[in-house]
Amino acid sequence: MIEIKNISKTYSGQVKAVNQLSLTVEAGEIIGFIGPNGAGKTTTLKMMTGILNPDEGEILLNGINIQSSPLKAKQQFGFVPDTPDMFLRLKGIEYLNFMADIYDVDENTRRERITKYAEAFQMTSALNDKILSYSHGMRQKIVVMGVLIHSPSIWILDEPLTGLDPQSAFALKEMMREHVALGKTVFFSTHVLEVAEKLCSKVAIINKGALLYFGSLEQLKLDHPNASLEDIFLKVTQNA
Amino acid sequence: MRKFKALFIVMLKNTFNLLDGRTKRSKLNKFMGLFLLVAFMPTLFSLYMLAKEGLFMLLPIQQEGLVLSLLFIALSSVTFFMSIFLVPAVYYFSKDSETLLALPLKAEEIVLSKFCLSVVYEYLTTFMLAIPVLVAYVQVMNPDVFFYVKVILILLLSPVVPLAFGAIIIMVIMAFVPFFKNRDLFNYASGFLALAFAIGINMVAGGTATLSQEKLLQMLTEGNNSLLAIFKFMFPNLPFAIQSLVDGSWISFILFLVITALVIFIFLYISKIIYFIGIIGVNETAAGRKQLNLKAYQKETSTKGAFMSYFLKEMRLMIRTPIYLLNNIATAFLLPIIFLVSIGSSIGSGEEELSTFINSIDWTNPDLLLVVSFAGLALGLMMSTMNLITPTALSREGSNIFFMKYIPMSYVKQIQAKIASGLAVSLFGILFSLIAAIILLKMHPIVIALILVMSIQGMIFMNYLGMIVDLIRPKLVWEQEAAAVKQNLNAAFTMIPAFALSFLPFMLMKYLPNNWFTVITIFIILSGINWMLIRLTTRMSITKLHALEV
Ligand SMILES: Nc1ncnc2c1ncn2[C@@H]1O[C@H](COP(=O)(O)OP(=O)(O)OP(=O)(O)O)[C@@H](O)[C@H]1O
Numbered sequence: 102m103i104e105i106k107n108i109s110k111t112y113s114g115q116v117k118a119v120n121q122l123s124l125t126v127e128a129g130e131i132i133g134f135i136g137p138n139g140a141g142k143t144t145t146l147k148m149m150t151g152i153l154n155p156d157e158g159e160i161l162l163n164g165i166n167i168q169s170s171p172l173k174a175k176q177q178f179g180f181v182p183d184t185p186d187m188f189l190r191l192k193g194i195e196y197l198n199f200m201a202d203i204y205d206v207d208e209n210t211r212r213e214r215i216t217k218y219a220e221a222f223q224m225t226s227a228l229n230d231k232i233l234s235y236s237h238g239m240r241q242k243i244v245v246m247g248v249l250i251h252s253p254s255i256w257i258l259d260e261p262l263t264g265l266d267p268q269s270a271f272a273l274k275e276m277m278r279e280h281v282a283l284g285k286t287v288f289f290s291t292h293v294l295e296v297a298e299k300l301c302s303k304v305a306i307i308n309k310g311a312l313l314y315f316g317s318l319e320q321l322k323l324d325h326p327n328a329s330l331e332d333i334f335l336k337v338t339q340n341a
Numbered sequence: 342m343r344k345f346k347a348l349f350i351v352m353l354k355n356t357f358n359l360l361d362g363r364t365k366r367s368k369l370n371k372f373m374g375l376f377l378l379v380a381f382m383p384t385l386f387s388l389y390m391l392a393k394e395g396l397f398m399l400l401p402i403q404q405e406g407l408v409l410s411l412l413f414i415a416l417s418s419v420t421f422f423m424s425i426f427l428v429p430a431v432y433y434f435s436k437d438s439e440t441l442l443a444l445p446l447k448a449e450e451i452v453l454s455k456f457c458l459s460v461v462y463e464y465l466t467t468f469m470l471a472i473p474v475l476v477a478y479v480q481v482m483n484p485d486v487f488f489y490v491k492v493i494l495i496l497l498l499s500p501v502v503p504l505a506f507g508a509i510i511i512m513v514i515m516a517f518v519p520f521f522k523n524r525d526l527f528n529y530a531s532g533f534l535a536l537a538f539a540i541g542i543n544m545v546a547g548g549t550a551t552l553s554q555e556k557l558l559q560m561l562t563e564g565n566n567s568l569l570a571i572f573k574f575m576f577p578n579l580p581f582a583i584q585s586l587v588d589g590s591w592i593s594f595i596l597f598l599v600i601t602a603l604v605i606f607i608f609l610y611i612s613k614i615i616y617f618i619g620i621i622g623v624n625e626t627a628a629g630r631k632q633l634n635l636k637a638y639q640k641e642t643s644t645k646g647a648f649m650s651y652f653l654k655e656m657r658l659m660i661r662t663p664i665y666l667l668n669n670i671a672t673a674f675l676l677p678i679i680f681l682v683s684i685g686s687s688i689g690s691g692e693e694e695l696s697t698f699i700n701s702i703d704w705t706n707p708d709l710l711l712v713v714s715f716a717g718l719a720l721g722l723m724m725s726t727m728n729l730i731t732p733t734a735l736s737r738e739g740s741n742i743f744f745m746k747y748i749p750m751s752y753v754k755q756i757q758a759k760i761a762s763g764l765a766v767s768l769f770g771i772l773f774s775l776i777a778a779i780i781l782l783k784m785h786p787i788v789i790a791l792i793l794v795m796s797i798q799g800m801i802f803m804n805y806l807g808m809i810v811d812l813i814r815p816k817l818v819w820e821q822e823a824a825a826v827k828q829n830l831n832a833a834f835t836m837i838p839a840f841a842l843s844f845l846p847f848m849l850m851k852y853l854p855n856n857w858f859t860v861i862t863i864f865i866i867l868s869g870i871n872w873m874l875i876r877l878t879t880r881m882s883i884t885k886l887h888a889l890e891v
């Protein structure tokens with residue numbers, strides 16, 4: 102469960118990247134976070150994960166405030182950032198094991214999960230190479246695996262599907278579905294409306310830092326009859 | 342030419358971070374700049390005094406040109422030496438290279454803008470070295486107005502020839518030696534070459550210092566600037582530059598300009614042919630794509646605990662990144678090796694005085710207590726400063742520093758793991774030097790213990806101080822790993838106190854009673870200082886990392 106209460110963020114006193122944003126995500130929901138470039142998606146996700154401090158408002162993850170008890174809150178989620186170019190000189194396996202140590206995953210569980218996810222993402226033979234030698238999509242996959250390995254109850258993903266091949270994208274989407282079926286939460290940003298349509302129970306549309314719509318896509322379509330998803334999206338974000 | 346201009350301006354702005362209009366210079370930064378300037382003052386001043394003294398000595402025998410020759414030879418050699426590192430970084434391994442390749446640009450346009458960029462890079466060193474010497478020259482010689490015009494032009498052009506030579510050599514290597522296309526291998530190779538060079542110079546300088554002095558005097562007495570001839574100029578335009586400065590000859594000056602232009606022309610011509618051969622396919626790394634066998638797999642996936650795992654990650658990244666390996670780790674070996682080689686070779690080559698002196702030291706003599714303690718302290722300070730691990734611990738993270746903020750490991754613990762990596766390498770350096778010293782100096786066990794204890798105090802002090810400096814001003818925006826350590830002023834901020842604290846105690850020594858009581862008091866004071874520093878680091882880890890936004 103994610104509760105975002107009235108958060109705002111202004112960069113260096115000038116750009117108001119997020120403006121009084123509030124939304125509540127119940128357990129068992131997949132939320133697609135959509136909006137044009139520069140809308141404030143990454144900024145919101147960074148505040149949720151403790152990377153940025155909101156100027157006002159508060160964020161609770163499973164009821165724990167990220168500002169006042171950061172360590173406990175950070176144990177609730179796994180985060181996939183928008184740039185997967187991290188720890189390039191570690192081997193894939195070393196990165197995964199490092200994450201497992203940070204999140205205190207026991208030996209048998211981590212082995213099981215590494216084997217399972219490496220197969221799902223076709224990464225088994227790459228694990229022993231340095232991340233530096235990976236393609237963009239492979240880097241994306243290893244970072245996703247670094248989250249999956251500690252099986253957090255909340256997934257926060259910044260454009261996790263960009264760069265993945267169809268097979269891996271399918272695998273990840275399946276995993277998201279399985280995850281929420283267990284009563285857990287997924288919150289991810291995306292530019293692909295079809296993904297949001299097929300996968301998400303609700304979408305949050307943001308532009309210029311303000312939340313324009315939060316609810317199911319069906320409802321949105323009912324509100325705008327006879328329009329394609331793309332048209333609706335363009336209309337909603339334009340009216341802001 | 343228009344394309345070149347646009348390209349050069351973009352590169353320049355990008356390098357010096359001017360594109361980013363948002364970053365305002367804080368008061369703190371300005372203060373730090375001032376601090377640095379003040380800190381370098383003594384060095385610059387002694388350079389000035391040295392030049393002045395040299396001039397007064399050389400003037401009666403009409404050798405004043407020698408000062409200028411030495412200056413320009415030093416400038417050119419330093420530039421040439423630096424070009425071996427600068428050229429690959431700027432021309433081949435910089436992040437923009439692949440982007441530029443895809444643009445409709447000619448090789449000469451890319452090369453010329455990169456060349457100008459590297460010339461600008463060199464200006465800091467050039468002017469730092471040149472200004473004190475030239476001020477002395479102007480004061481003593483009182484030259485005419487044209488001197489100033491010429492000297493400014495010559496200084497501005499002085500990096501051109503050495504950089505062009507360096508670049509040509511590197512370009513040939515990159516084009517025809519496939520081995521070097523791997524950036525990591527290149528960095529390792531050139532780095533170790535430089536280390537070997539440093540050790541070599543040290544040996545040669547030690548060996549020939551006595552010899553050349555007589556020769557030098559003999560040459561000096563011959564008079565009339567004939568000394569210029571003893572330097573085999575690798576840089577063909579230099580003699581003309583110096584000539585034109587010494588006797589005001591315009592013909593020499595024009596010849597200087599012509600030769601410089603010619604070198605640029607030749608350089609561009611060569612680069613047109615071979616630059617693209619070298620740059621294509623750069624940035625490859627080896628990848629086996631082999632599956633792990635079960636045993637290796639189990640070893641890789643064993644639990645180590647968060648702290649240990651974090652520490653290991655720090656060490657791995659440092660060891661596997663050539664620039665960091667050379668700057669942060671290899672230095673731990675360099676000092677002891679130089680020490681061993683220079684003392685060892687002196688003893689080996691039968692310098693009786695030294696070995697009799699070493700043998701005559703009575704290590705149990707209580708008069709040595711303070712000297713030994715302070716030497717231990719200095720050893721700890723130096724070994725910890727040189728590796729630059731903690732003052733760059735956050736800087737090295739670069740744009741990935743946000744990782745530290747979203748994992749459920751406290752900032753204090755993460756910072757402690759980073760400091761641990763610094764302590765580990767420092768301790769290694771200290772032990773390595775101690776072993777060298779034990780072998781050569783035949784020290785008494787108590788002396789060894791005292792040195793070790795004191796050096797650990799120095800080590801703790803320096804590593805925590807370095808961490809604090811990096812917490813205050815991490816350099817997170819960089820294009821290449823090298824920038825995080827080599828172009829990071831944090832290094833200077835820790836080196837200056839380290840030097841001061843290493844030498845100051847020796848100055849105060851004569852005012853202190855030479856007994857165990859003093860030693861123990863000093864030890865307690867150091868422990869107190871370190872305790873406070875550790876507390877401060879803990880507090881700052883929390884506040885600074887919390888406030889850090891990327
Ligand atoms: N470090 C920063 N400093 C200043 N302004 C920033 C910074 N990062 C983002 N911004 C600004 O904040 C606004 C929101 O950016 P953000 O990265 O959150 O957008 P986004 O929705 O993730 O866009 P995209 O779809 O392109 O990823 C933009 O106007 C951007 O220019």
Ligand SMILES: [Mg+2]
Pocket residue numbers: 142143144183259
């Ligand atoms: Mg974004």
